[in-house]
Amino acid sequence: MxxxxxxxxxxxxxxxxxxxxxxxxxxxxxxxxxxxxxxxxxxxxxxxxxxLNTQFFPTFDIQVVTVRVVWPGATAEDVEKSITIPLEQELRSVEGLDKITSTSAQGVGVVILEFPEGTDMGDATDRVDARVKAVRNLPQDARTPQVSHVINFEPIARMLIHGPSDLRELRKLAYRFEEELLQRGVAKVDINGLPEEEIAVQLPQRQLQALNMSLADIGRRINEISRDLPAGQIGKRDVARELRTLSQQRDTRGFEELPLVANLKGDYVRLGDVAKVERRSKPNQITITYQGKPAVELRAQRATTGDTLKSASILEKWLEETRAELPKGIKITVYDESWLLxxxxxxxxxxxxxxxxxxxxxxxxxxxxxxxxxxxxxxxxxxxxxxxxxxxxxx
Structure with a gap:
């Protein structure tokens, strides 16, 4: 048993x-x-x-929309009173808004709107843009508000273009390199150290008295004759073409040729006859130097849907081809190569x-x-x- x-x-x-x-x-x-x-x-x-993408950090969306308004010459207090506060009052009731903050500085005001996770940012950006357009009491000489959705880009590498002592020689190269990289597939290229330029017109007081004009009169005259305007339409239906006058000047030579005074008496005075016209960098701009000489920085970045190693391969191939064709004295130095990590x-x-x-x-x-x-x-x-x-x- x-x-x-x-x-x-x-x-x-x-x-x-x-x-x-x-x-x-x-x-x-x-x-x-x-x-x-x-x-x-x-x-x-x-x-x-x-x-699967090869990237350093996981992909995430930034639920932020920014509104930026430039008001040249205005103090921070004026920007806050005339731009920032009116925008805040209009935008605080945007549907789905989580948080709103603002910054007022000399000549510029920025409003930052944060939305909850999972928000459709395309729709949110459209809602913010519609509210901004509804604000009618902004200063007349303030520029058009810029509404943009903050998009996350991951860095690939940074490059310095340097060599000559004159920054103007690097300007055209920087813009050309930016276009080449974008055409080859790099998602975004930021340019740093290249000051924004402006056309400055300087008239002595005696010339203003001789012309019997003020600086405001000169400014209005330049604004009237230096602009592109629609001129109607020619043709009908499928063969119709829009006509447009191209009178906007974009270099010093063009501004010098603008007529300040022209009448039937035979008086003809060009702007260049009485004023000094020059292209110069705007004040308070960021500049970069390398070994004591001016330089321009290019930052290559990839989008959230891009592959870091593929973008780096594009950059490496472009560098190999471009360095062989650089003008004498121009060099490209690569640093902060994030893709190597x-x-x-x-x-x-x-x-x-x-x-x-x-x-x-x-x-x-x-x-x-x-x-x-x-x-x-x-x-x-x-x-x-x-x-x-x-x-x-x-x-």
Whole structure:
């Protein structure tokens, strides 16, 4: 009886570990299905690996809209009273707004609107723009408010263009390099150290008295004759064409040729006859020097949907081609290459992963037979590829 009881208990334990109807039993009886699932996991992981972005930080949206208004020559107090406060009063009731802050400085006012996570920022930007256009009591000489959604860009690298002592030689190169990089696929290129320029017109007091005009009269006269204006339409229907006069001057020579006085008596006075016209940098601009000489910085950045390493490859190829064609004395120095950190991290991950995989395989083959150890080893990369597929599907 003692032997029979022991045999019965042993039989019940064996019955409890049968996998006839669970997932392990199903795949054990249908090895072809198990192999197909494994192949699907490998293929989906390979597809996900080719689709996932290579980037330093996870992608996230910035739920911020900014409103910027420039008022040349105004003090910070005037900007706050005439621009910032009216905008705040109009924008504080924007639908879905979470927080509003503002900054008033000399000649500029900025209002920052923050929205909750998950907000459709395209729709939010449109709502803010509609409210800004509804503000009618802004100063007449203030510039048009600029409404923009803050977009997150990840840096790739920074470059310095330097060499000559005259910054004007670098200006055209900086704009040309920016256009080339954008055309090749770099999402955004910021230019720093290149001061904004203005056309300055200076008249001595005696010339104003001789012309019997004030500075305000000169300004109005220039504004009247230096502008592009619509001139109607020619043709009908599909062959209709818009006509436009192109009288807006954009260089010193054009402004010097503007007629200040022209009448039937034969009086004809050009602006260049009585005034000094020059192109100069605006005051309080940021400049960059490298080894005692002026320089211009280019910041290459990628969008949230772009791949850092692909953008870096575009940049490296462009640098190789451009450096060979640079004018004498012009150099490009690259620094703060953020993409190198990503490449180094990926290489470190691969190195550690491969070394760990070798150790695991060695231990498996040491304690298990070759067939079982081989299948367990194969399960490691299959698991990784399936995980990559899930990460890709989860966004």
């Amino acid at each position: 003692r032997w029979k009881a022991c045999w019965s208990r042993s039989f019940r334990v064996t019955e409890g570990f049968r996998h006839k109807d669970d997932i392990i039993g199903i795949f054990a009886r249908h090895p072809v299905a198990a192999n197909l699932v494994m192949i699907i996991m490998l293929l989906s992981g390979a597809l996900a690996l080719s689709s 990503i490449r180094d991290r990926i290489n470190l991950l691969l190195k550690n992963g491969l070394s760990g995989l070798v150790l695991v395989i060695a231990i498996l083959f040491l304690f298990l037979n070759a067939r079982v150890a081989g299948w367990v080893t194969l399960g490691i990369p299959v698991s990784f590829m399936a995980t990559l597929a899930l990460v890709w599907l989860a966004g």
